[in-house]
Amino acid sequence: MGLFKRKKSRQEKVADSDIETSTATIDGNVDSNTEDSGDILSSLGDMPITEHLIELRRHLIKICVAVLVIFLALVGFSRELYDFLSNPLVAQLPVNATMIATDITSNFMAPIRLTVFVAAFFAMPYILSNLVVCRTRFI
Numbered sequence: 001m002g003l004f005k006r007k008k009s010r011q012e013k014v015a016d017s018d019i020e021t022s023t024a025t026i027d028g029n030v031d032s033n034t035e036d037s038g039d040i041l042s043s044l045g046d047m048p049i050t051e052h053l054i055e056l057r058r059h060l061i062k063i064c065v066a067v068l069v070i071f072l073a074l075v076g077f078s079r080e081l082y083d084f085l086s087n088p089l090v091a092q093l094p095v096n097a098t099m100i101a102t103d104i105t106s107n108f109m110a111p112i113r114l115t116v117f118v119a120a121f122f123a124m125p126y127i128l129s130n131l132v133v134c135r136t137r138f139i
Helices: 010-027 032-044 049-092 106-122 124-138
Strands: none
Touching: 049 106, 049 124, 106 124
């Protein structure tokens, strides 16, 4: 009959350990196993894994929105940004040499891709602060 027993959820285990610790402290004899199991369960947190994933998704959406807002602010200046960063390379080219496109879309995509990377670079303090907040909530 042990095959059909329902396993306790994490909330039920936490509630049971709280009852055991309160009973043990009332009786005056605290068992070391009760303290250890309470510490382990409290360190895991009260949320199930799906709630942790929902919280992580919320932080990742905030990060993507921040990078998108900065990208939209910089996309108008993508060509100037690309020229600013490629001018030192062009200066090192031999006389009468130019940079060539090796792909059909590279003339358009190189400045846009560079703008995405610059937007991610400018959003990095916000990204790291969100990841630190997310990590401290999970621990």
